[in-house]
Amino acid sequence: MNEVNKEIQSKPALDKENAKSIDETFNPDTSDLESLSFDRSNPEWEKHLEELIEKRKVDKIKLFVNELYSADIGYFIDQLDSEDGVFVFHLLDHETQGEVFLEVRDSVRERILETLTPENLIAIIKEQESDISTDILAHINPDNISHILSHLPLIERRRITELLSYAENTAGALMAKEFVEVLEKDTVKKAIQTIRAISRYTDDVYMVYIVDEEGIYKGHIDLRKLILAKPQTKLSHIMETELLPIPHDMDQEEVANFFTRYDFISAPVVDSRGVLVGRITVDDILDVIQQEASEDILLMGGVSSDETLGTPIHLASSRRIIWLSVNLITAFIASFVVNLFSETIGKVVILAALMPIVAGMGGNAATQTMALVIRNIALGELTFINGWKAIRRELIIGIVNGLSLGILAGGAIYLFTNSKPVLGLVMGMAIFTNMIVAATFGAVVPIFLKKFNIDPAIASAIFVTTFTDVLGFMTFLGLATIFISFLT
Amino acid sequence: MNEVNKEIQSKPALDKENAKSIDETFNPDTSDLESLSFDRSNPEWEKHLEELIEKRKVDKIKLFVNELYSADIGYFIDQLDSEDGVFVFHLLDHETQGEVFLEVRDSVRERILETLTPENLIAIIKEQESDISTDILAHINPDNISHILSHLPLIERRRITELLSYAENTAGALMAKEFVEVLEKDTVKKAIQTIRAISRYTDDVYMVYIVDEEGIYKGHIDLRKLILAKPQTKLSHIMETELLPIPHDMDQEEVANFFTRYDFISAPVVDSRGVLVGRITVDDILDVIQQEASEDILLMGGVSSDETLGTPIHLASSRRIIWLSVNLITAFIASFVVNLFSETIGKVVILAALMPIVAGMGGNAATQTMALVIRNIALGELTFINGWKAIRRELIIGIVNGLSLGILAGGAIYLFTNSKPVLGLVMGMAIFTNMIVAATFGAVVPIFLKKFNIDPAIASAIFVTTFTDVLGFMTFLGLATIFISFLT
Numbered sequence: 003m004n005e006v007n008k009e010i011q012s013k014p015a016l017d018k019e020n021a022k023s024i025d026e027t028f029n030p031d032t033s034d035l036e037s038l039s040f041d042r043s044n045p046e047w048e049k050h051l052e053e054l055i056e057k058r059k060v061d062k063i064k065l066f067v068n069e070l071y072s073a074d075i076g077y078f079i080d081q082l083d084s085e086d087g088v089f090v091f092h093l094l095d096h097e098t099q100g101e102v103f104l105e106v107r108d109s110v111r112e113r114i115l116e117t118l119t120p121e122n123l124i125a126i127i128k129e130q131e132s133d134i135s136t137d138i139l140a141h142i143n144p145d146n147i148s149h150i151l152s153h154l155p156l157i158e159r160r161r162i163t164e165l166l167s168y169a170e171n172t173a174g175a176l177m178a179k180e181f182v183e184v185l186e187k188d189t190v191k192k193a194i195q196t197i198r199a200i201s202r203y204t205d206d207v208y209m210v211y212i213v214d215e216e217g218i219y220k221g222h223i224d225l226r227k228l229i230l231a232k233p234q235t236k237l238s239h240i241m242e243t244e245l246l247p248i249p250h251d252m253d254q255e256e257v258a259n260f261f262t263r264y265d266f267i268s269a270p271v272v273d274s275r276g277v278l279v280g281r282i283t284v285d286d287i288l289d290v291i292q293q294e295a296s297e298d299i300l301l302m303g304g305v306s307s308d309e310t311l312g313t314p315i316h317l318a319s320s321r322r323i324i325w326l327s328v329n330l331i332t333a334f335i336a337s338f339v340v341n342l343f344s345e346t347i348g349k350v351v352i353l354a355a356l357m358p359i360v361a362g363m364g365g366n367a368a369t370q371t372m373a374l375v376i377r378n379i380a381l382g383e384l385t386f387i388n389g390w391k392a393i394r395r396e397l398i399i400g401i402v403n404g405l406s407l408g409i410l411a412g413g414a415i416y417l418f419t420n421s422k423p424v425l426g427l428v429m430g431m432a433i434f435t436n437m438i439v440a441a442t443f444g445a446v447v448p449i450f451l452k453k454f455n456i457d458p459a460i461a462s463a464i465f466v467t468t469f470t471d472v473l474g475f476m477t478f479l480g481l482a483t484i485f486i487s488f489l490t
Numbered sequence: 491m492n493e494v495n496k497e498i499q500s501k502p503a504l505d506k507e508n509a510k511s512i513d514e515t516f517n518p519d520t521s522d523l524e525s526l527s528f529d530r531s532n533p534e535w536e537k538h539l540e541e542l543i544e545k546r547k548v549d550k551i552k553l554f555v556n557e558l559y560s561a562d563i564g565y566f567i568d569q570l571d572s573e574d575g576v577f578v579f580h581l582l583d584h585e586t587q588g589e590v591f592l593e594v595r596d597s598v599r600e601r602i603l604e605t606l607t608p609e610n611l612i613a614i615i616k617e618q619e620s621d622i623s624t625d626i627l628a629h630i631n632p633d634n635i636s637h638i639l640s641h642l643p644l645i646e647r648r649r650i651t652e653l654l655s656y657a658e659n660t661a662g663a664l665m666a667k668e669f670v671e672v673l674e675k676d677t678v679k680k681a682i683q684t685i686r687a688i689s690r691y692t693d694d695v696y697m698v699y700i701v702d703e704e705g706i707y708k709g710h711i712d713l714r715k716l717i718l719a720k721p722q723t724k725l726s727h728i729m730e731t732e733l734l735p736i737p738h739d740m741d742q743e744e745v746a747n748f749f750t751r752y753d754f755i756s757a758p759v760v761d762s763r764g765v766l767v768g769r770i771t772v773d774d775i776l777d778v779i780q781q782e783a784s785e786d787i788l789l790m791g792g793v794s795s796d797e798t799l800g801t802p803i804h805l806a807s808s809r810r811i812i813w814l815s816v817n818l819i820t821a822f823i824a825s826f827v828v829n830l831f832s833e834t835i836g837k838v839v840i841l842a843a844l845m846p847i848v849a850g851m852g853g854n855a856a857t858q859t860m861a862l863v864i865r866n867i868a869l870g871e872l873t874f875i876n877g878w879k880a881i882r883r884e885l886i887i888g889i890v891n892g893l894s895l896g897i898l899a900g901g902a903i904y905l906f907t908n909s910k911p912v913l914g915l916v917m918g919m920a921i922f923t924n925m926i927v928a929a930t931f932g933a934v935v936p937i938f939l940k941k942f943n944i945d946p947a948i949a950s951a952i953f954v955t956t957f958t959d960v961l962g963f964m965t966f967l968g969l970a971t972i973f974i975s976f977l978t
Binding site for chain 1: 557559561562682685686689693695696712713714716717718732749750751752753754755771772773775776777779780783784786787788790791792793797798799803806807810811813814815817818821822824825826828829832835836839840841842843844845846847849850851854855857858860861862864865866869871872879880883886887890891894895898899902959
């Protein structure tokens with residue numbers, strides 16, 4: 003760890019004037035760019051950087067990227083061809099390299115990784131906080147990890163080794179080991195000294211955590227309170243106790259719901275004995291929430307939860323085909339059901355035109371229920387315990403809406419087609435039945451899937467809509483078969 | 491503003507020992523509850539509170555709810571019948587009342603509002619930060635707002651009036667007016683004095699903002715750096731400038747993407763001249779992100795973006811019926827298209843069984859594309875500028891997957907049914923065509939809707955899947971009609 007480089011200051015203060023004057027001699031546009039708030043959707047920025055890269059103007063590129071956040075550097079590298087991207091990456095300082103490494107898309111990261119020697123990786127990891135180091139190591143060939151770890155200072159090696167031991171997607175895997183830990187009997191002055199010491203390793207200090215002699219978490223003090231207190235004040239006098247520590251094995255989605263619900267900025271993580279083992283800061287939670295929301299939306303849409311616009315086409319395509327093939331099979335099953343009634347359809351051909359309506363209304367009603375239920379499961383509002391209330395609610399809505407739309411659809415057929423009156427009745431009854439079942443199943447299936455630790459978003463769509471299709475066809479064509487003498 | 495009450499300490503430190511001993515005499519279970527981490531899904535908590543309420547044990551209820559976060563008090567009040575809920579609400583202190591008022595569900599909030607006099611409301615609002623006051627006023631009859639405002643101290647009235655003037659869902663509407671503003675020439679000591687002064691009004695101080703004499707935002711210092719600096723240090727020596735101020739009219743979804751991308755904890759908001767007008771803290775951003783994700787998931791599922799499990803059934807039902815009715819109309823349109831081919835279906839009845847497969851594969855392919863595109867629009871990764879890349883990508887995937895699944899489905903029909911070989915060809919060609927169009931439309935429609943400021947999640951599902959249904963039926967039955975002589 004390069005202590006001088008990391009001490010206190012998170013980024014070197016920008017010498018804006020200097021950057022501006024150099025750039026202006028090169029490109030008259032730059033002065034405008036300089037005064038603009040950075041904006042990815044402004045193509046001028048990209049053009050400017052690409053020009054600099056083409057001419058391999060190393061110093062100017064360094065000045066330019068110094069202006070940018072790691073997320074934006076990663077975004078730009080993603081836009082470049084891989085040779086240029088690797089070139090820019092190697093111009094960054096080690097600390098930024100670590101952050102950018104995690105920002106770029108998978109294929110770019112793999113190209114960068116090919117150009118990094120173990121010594122590069124060691125240098126990069128030395129500059130990171132423990133949680134970022136762990137994230138970087140997750141992308142590295144497991145055979146090389148022990149070599150890299152062996153070249154780190156003992157304290158960092160221990161921290162990373164511990165973090166690597168926690169299960170994926172838990173609080174333990176999300177937390178960092180760089181936190182401020184002091185005793186109840188300590189004073190404000192001691193707490194500030196501890197902050198100074200930890201500042202070698204992290205900029206993210208928002209709270210001081212109080213522990214007892216065994217390391218058990220007791221309470222916290224936020225920096226605002228610390229700054230306003232006198233140096234000799236005992237921490238026990240100003241500490242607060244209402245902040246709940248997070249168990250290390252809590253699922254990250256639940257951790258995110260804790261942060262959202264209780265407005266945490268930073269929270270302590272404890273082991274099963276209550277010993278403080280790490281801290282989670284809210285910036286990591288923002289990523290978790292966006293990621294979990296993306297996963298749910300994509301899975302409900304039938305796309306792999308990790309697909310992005312940057313996923314190579316052959317990968318995206320082959321993964322989507324798997325999902326579509328499952329749907330093809332279920333569609334064939336529904337089709338098989340329809341074919342059982344081919345005699346009825348042969349006699350009353352308009353049934354063929356109307357049957358997708360019944361299936362579709364069931365599918366839509368089920369999708370409405372599933373969207374609400376899946377989202378509320380994700381937010382932690384809906385659990386197996388209070389699930390029956392949601393199921394009952396959806397059942398009632400299913401009955402009301404099934405009745406309304408059954409009458410509406412049946413009436414429309416009676417009024418606007420030349421078919422026999424009974425057809426409207428058959429239609430209405432089929433829609434009524436299908437929508438009730440759809441609403442109930444749309445609530446029951448995700449709640450039970452969650453209970454059995456299956457992601458409710460992934461499997462619900464297949465199970466439920468296949469079911470509403472089959473049931474819709476079956477009730478509609480079945481009723482038509484029963485009433486066939488009134489329909490011909 | 492009750493300064494004594496708010497000064498420094500956010501919540502009174504809990505007298506746990508005392509609370510425990512009182513409760514134990516009442517209910518032997520309490521000692522277990524006390525030692526538990528609070529957990530909503532544990533019915534013991536609810537039972538215990540309900541018992542206390544039934545017996546109207548005011549002091550014990552107060553002790554009990556003092557243990558809880560506002561979010562959890564709101565959750566419990568939601569579970570109670572409305573009379574008990576209002577009873578508990580009126581036992582809370584004014585500060586907590588304001589927070590809980592925003593946490594409870596709409597119908598409960600309306601009941602509470604009926605029991606609040608203007609004087610109650612004034613007392614509650616006096617205890618809140620400006621952004622929370624504004625949120626509370628948004629629920630109050632506009633006729634009463636000026637009366638309430640006129641009873642607030644001048645400084646608070648000004649703050650709230652300004653916040654009310656910003657457009658909904660912008661940075662201005664999201665920010666709070668309680669922030670620490672100091673000059674470049676000021677010292678660390680002066681910054682700490684300013685923090686002390688603002689602590690009467692807020693606990694959320696994570697940064698000190700530096701402005702020039704005109705109030706233009708210049709930079710920031712986080713509290714960690716401030717705490718480690720000497721009191722006489724000039725702020726200009728330790729301030730950082732890389733934090734981008736947020737324009738007051740930026741859409742809240744974009745603000746949320748800024749926080750996520752750049753790991754902000756707190757960010758300054760500026761007006762069009764660059765003058766610092768407020769600050770946004772990350773806890774509000776967590777709510778924005780969850781809310782935006784909920785909206786997208788619900789709208790994609792055909793549910794109102796604000797429906798929750800607590801929305802009264804008659805409201806939920808009637809809103810869903812509107813959506814289902816639109817779908818019913820589009821289903822009738824598709825049905826009308828099918829009916830154009832009734833002669834063909836009459837001759838080859840198996841077509842009726844197979845046509846939903848073609849429509850369904852198109853719908854599923856379109857849904858895959860839409861899920862990916864809508865999510866990336868929400869994350870700010872996909873804009874109108876780079877939209878053509880996404881459209882091209884989806885088109886290629888559509889061609890590859892259309893070809894694969896066309897061959898698969900056509901081959902299955904050829905191999906596993908007794909129909910004429912040409913039927914497999916018709917099926918394959920129809921699926922191929924429909925999936926290409928589905929993928930393209932699934933990308934184009936949301937991108938254009940976003941361009942015209944229509945929420946891409948709401949309208950895409952209707953437009954696109956109706957289109958893929960109609961097109962699927964039309965290509966499949968159209969091709970079958972052309973090749974009818976080979977099919978009979």
